[in-house]
Amino acid sequence: xxxxxxxxxxxxxxxxxxxCDRQTGTDNIINEKHGGYEHVSEYIPICTPSAKxxxxxxxxxxxxxxxxxxxxxxxxxxxQDNYLQRKPTWTRKIVxxxxxxxxxxxxxxxxxxxxxxxxxxxxxxxxVDFDDDELPYREEDKPAxxxxxxxFYAQLVSALPNSLGLMGTxxxxxxxxxxxxIKETKSALASNTLRLGDVEARKDEALEISVKVAKCTNLAxxxxxxxxxxxxxxxxxxxxxxxxxxxxxxxxKRRTEYVIDSAQIEGDGDGDGDxxxxxxxxxxxxxxxxxxxxxxxxxxxxxxxxLGYKYGSTYVPCPxxxxxxxxxxxxxxxxxxxxxxxxxxxxxLSEVYYVFADPTSAPDQIAFSSVVQAMFEKGFLAIARMVxxxxxxxxxxxxxxxxxxxxxxxxxVQLPFADDIRHYTFPSLTTLTSRTGERITKHxxxxxxxxxxxxxxxxxxxxxxxxxxxDEKGDRQPWFDPRLSYNPAxxxxxxxxxxxAVVSDLxxxxxxxxxxELTKYFEPPKRVLKRAKQxxxxxxxxxxxxxxxxxxxRARKDGHVRAADEDEDMILxxxxxxxxxxxxxxxxxxxxxxxxxxxKKRNASDSETESESEDxxxxxSKAIRRGSPGLPTPTASPGPxxxxxxxxxxxxxxxxxxxxxxxxxxRGDVVTKAVxxxxxxxxxxxxxxxxxRRKDEMIECLRVLRDTCLREDEIDAWNDILKxxxxxxxxxxxxxxxxxxxxxxxxxxxxxxxxxxxxLGGISQVSESAAEAFMQR
Numbered sequence: 001x002x003x004x005x006x007x008x009x010x011x012x013x014x015x016x017x018x019x020c021d022r023q024t025g026t027d028n029i030i031n032e033k034h035g036g037y038e039h040v041s042e043y044i045p046i047c048t049p050s051a052k053x054x055x056x057x058x059x060x061x062x063x064x065x066x067x068x069x070x071x072x073x074x075x076x077x078x079x080q081d082n083y084l085q086r087k088p089t090w091t092r093k094i095v096x097x098x099x100x101x102x103x104x105x106x107x108x109x110x111x112x113x114x115x116x117x118x119x120x121x122x123x124x125x126x127x128v129d130f131d132d133d134e135l136p137y138r139e140e141d142k143p144a145x146x147x148x149x150x151x152f153y154a155q156l157v158s159a160l161p162n163s164l165g166l167m168g169t170x171x172x173x174x175x176x177x178x179x180x181x182i183k184e185t186k187s188a189l190a191s192n193t194l195r196l197g198d199v200e201a202r203k204d205e206a207l208e209i210s211v212k213v214a215k216c217t218n219l220a221x222x223x224x225x226x227x228x229x230x231x232x233x234x235x236x237x238x239x240x241x242x243x244x245x246x247x248x249x250x251x252x253k254r255r256t257e258y259v260i261d262s263a264q265i266e267g268d269g270d271g272d273g274d275x276x277x278x279x280x281x282x283x284x285x286x287x288x289x290x291x292x293x294x295x296x297x298x299x300x301x302x303x304x305x306x307l308g309y310k311y312g313s314t315y316v317p318c319p320x321x322x323x324x325x326x327x328x329x330x331x332x333x334x335x336x337x338x339x340x341x342x343x344x345x346x347x348x349l350s351e352v353y354y355v356f357a358d359p360t361s362a363p364d365q366i367a368f369s370s371v372v373q374a375m376f377e378k379g380f381l382a383i384a385r386m387v388x389x390x391x392x393x394x395x396x397x398x399x400x401x402x403x404x405x406x407x408x409x410x411x412x413v414q415l416p417f418a419d420d421i422r423h424y425t426f427p428s429l430t431t432l433t434s435r436t437g438e439r440i441t442k443h444x445x446x447x448x449x450x451x452x453x454x455x456x457x458x459x460x461x462x463x464x465x466x467x468x469x470x471d472e473k474g475d476r477q478p479w480f481d482p483r484l485s486y487n488p489a490x491x492x493x494x495x496x497x498x499x500x501a502v503v504s505d506l507x508x509x510x511x512x513x514x515x516x517e518l519t520k521y522f523e524p525p526k527r528v529l530k531r532a533k534q535x536x537x538x539x540x541x542x543x544x545x546x547x548x549x550x551x552x553x554r555a556r557k558d559g560h561v562r563a564a565d566e567d568e569d570m571i572l573x574x575x576x577x578x579x580x581x582x583x584x585x586x587x588x589x590x591x592x593x594x595x596x597x598x599x600k601k602r603n604a605s606d607s608e609t610e611s612e613s614e615d616x617x618x619x620x621s622k623a624i625r626r627g628s629p630g631l632p633t634p635t636a637s638p639g640p641x642x643x644x645x646x647x648x649x650x651x652x653x654x655x656x657x658x659x660x661x662x663x664x665x666x667r668g669d670v671v672t673k674a675v676x677x678x679x680x681x682x683x684x685x686x687x688x689x690x691x692x693r694r695k696d697e698m699i700e701c702l703r704v705l706r707d708t709c710l711r712e713d714e715i716d717a718w719n720d721i722l723k724x725x726x727x728x729x730x731x732x733x734x735x736x737x738x739x740x741x742x743x744x745x746x747x748x749x750x751x752x753x754x755x756x757x758x759x760l761g762g763i764s765q766v767s768e769s770a771a772e773a774f775m776q777r
Contacts, residue, residue, distance in 0.1 A: 017042075018076050040067075040072050073096060120164070123165050124166045178515045179515050211364070222489045306319055328387045335385055347415050353412045372408040373408060376403050380401075383398060397412050479525050486518055495514065651677055682701055710752055715764045718751075751771040
């Protein structure tokens with residue numbers, strides 16, 4: 001501010017603004033009591049800063065007359081002291097914002113420094129266009145009075161003891177506001193009791209120590225949000241250009257209504273209308289309740305409801321809102337000890353807490369320190385049950401001994417109960433076992449030595465432990481430092497809130513980019529990318545990585561388009577192509593195969609891969625038999641059941657290949673196409689992982705296919721299919737176990753010889769001896 005020094009008095013969460021200006025009137029407590037200190041005004045009294053505070057500051061205008069910043073400093077000191085007479089522990093701070101161009105009365109400034117030292121008042125001087133070697137900045141043609149004042153301010157700050165003084169530039173202060181910083185807060189100390197042993201039954205053998213508990217870490221959040229709804233101003237004059245296009249924003253508030261949906265009751269599978277379901281709907285105040293759908297809802301008051309908790313498939317009513325609480329006693333009870341190496345780092349649930357002995361009790365400090373030192377030397381942790389207050393919920397946790405130069409303490413963190421832990425087992429990624437128990441060493445899902453070496457080299461090249469800057473000795477430091485990594489959501493939100501509060505128009509003054517400290521870990525270091533470029537190309541070549549085109553989302557019958565999931569097609573699923581759109585009828589329709597289109601349960605010799613359409617059809621059939629009313633959906637016209645695993649252009653699917661083959665043979669005009677597709681399907685299924693599950697089914701398909709080829713004069717097609725199947729199985733990653741099963745069948749499944757073909761009027765180029773020797777290779 002030009003020629004208007006401003007003293008900002010702040011302590012705790014309270015703040016005050018004092019202005020020194022000859023055009024401003026005099027309004028301060030010193031002038032009221034003793035006179036003097038003219039042209040110093042307490043512009044904003046001591047209060048909690050809010051949006052109104054910023055609005056008042058926005059009304060300030062630059063002045064052309066000078067003011068004395070030292071008078072404002074003295075007024076600020078006395079204003080603080082008068083307000084904080086009964087609050088001696090509060091932190092006191094004064095900030096002077098000045099351009100240094102105003103004349104100063106510096107007589108007896110040492111007395112002011114002594115007064116600030118006694119009251120422990122910290123002083124920060126923010127200068128406009130002051131010299132700064134860090135930025136760097138030097139003002140050219142600086143006036144002599146500003147140069148003298150800048151030197152005096154530096155002397156004033158250095159005279160304050162215990163680092164109470166700080167001096168900087170306005171530009172540096174604005175940069176520090178956008179720089180992310182961690183807010184350190186002091187946790188309130190809670191009294192508790194540490195117990196070791198049974199203090200009631202064996203009091204002589206037990207130990208009871210008074211301790212204090214405080215938070216060590218605290219989770220930071222970006223803060224809550226409020227929803228506002230904007231409406232244009234109505235009734236404004238067309239000639240009034242100021243009000244034209246303006247929008248008034250109102251906060252949206254939530255209300256909850258409880259209703260019973262009759263449609264859900266009637267649609268229950270058991271048809272029992274007694275089990276009513278109450279649904280709650282969160283509605284905004286300004287939301288219009290247009291219930292134009294067919295649902296029949298009945299509003300229920302909250303007083304008519306009973307709180308219930310879900311337990312399995314039922315609800316347990318709780319009329320009082322909570323179950324009887326466990327009678328607990330305040331304290332931290334040590335339940336046992338275990339070696340530190342056995343601690344599972346995935347178990348901790350809560351923030352970390354400090355537990356240390358009561359500072360006012362020397363015997364408790366000695367006993368507590370002995371326990372901590374013994375556990376620290378032995379390398380043990382303790383399982384402890386903590387109860388904050390009498391009657392509160394108990395929490396199980398672990399106490400970790402920590403020894404610092406001047407204090408011994410425990411670090412406590414909550415652990416889950418045994419019922420809260422779920423143990424999941426997954427198949428090995430490095431070991432595959434066949435159905436007979438033999439270990440498979442070569443498989444498409446097992447990496448080769450070349451692939452392992454390529455990936456190891458790529459990981460080594462992407463190492464960040466030596467990708468940072470060099471130290472004084474020339475050694476590379478780690479690139480990532482967790483202490484300097486900040487949460488972008490928290491700090492960017494704070495920056496946006498601050499910016500929107502200090503500017504009048506966001507369109508004219510848009511939000512500036514985030515601070516470089518906030519984004520420096522967004523991209524990997526260029527040195528690492530350059531080093532790993534060659535190993536990355538090697539991995540692409542060895543693993544045969546190819547870009548997979550994005551799949552188009554599938555539309556449902558009601559027109560809704562579901563977002564595609566990245567892991568929708570799992571690698572272990574026996575699928576060839578995405579499922580096609582299927583339609584189901586709510587009523588069974590007659591078909592040549594039987595009274596219902598729902599397929600019957602297959603025998604063990606049929607396909608073991610169940611289709612999604614079959615499961616859904618069975619569910620629909622069960623729902624119909626229970627007698628639930630059907631919806632007015634038209635019955636689907638009879639037609640062939642669609643196979644979700646049938647590849648485009650094929651007439652044989654992978655789900656029921658034998659059934660599809662026989663169905664197409666009955667048509668009589670697609671025999672060649674059916675034989676060709678059947679051979680392709682068999683080779684695909686045999687070459688897939690876990691093909692042993694369908695071994696019997698594939699052998700039966702080969703028997704039927706061979707017999708068909710012999711009778712329909714498709715002899716060459718069969719011989720080609722069998723030769724291709726043998727080549728697939730004998731490959732490095734082929735299904736050798738399946739070919740071994742075929743060899744056991746011998747001549748009955750081998751090539752069709754010329755003698756066999758002649759019996760049915762066909763021709764074959766394979767001799768009988770060649771057909772017998774084919775299966776033995």
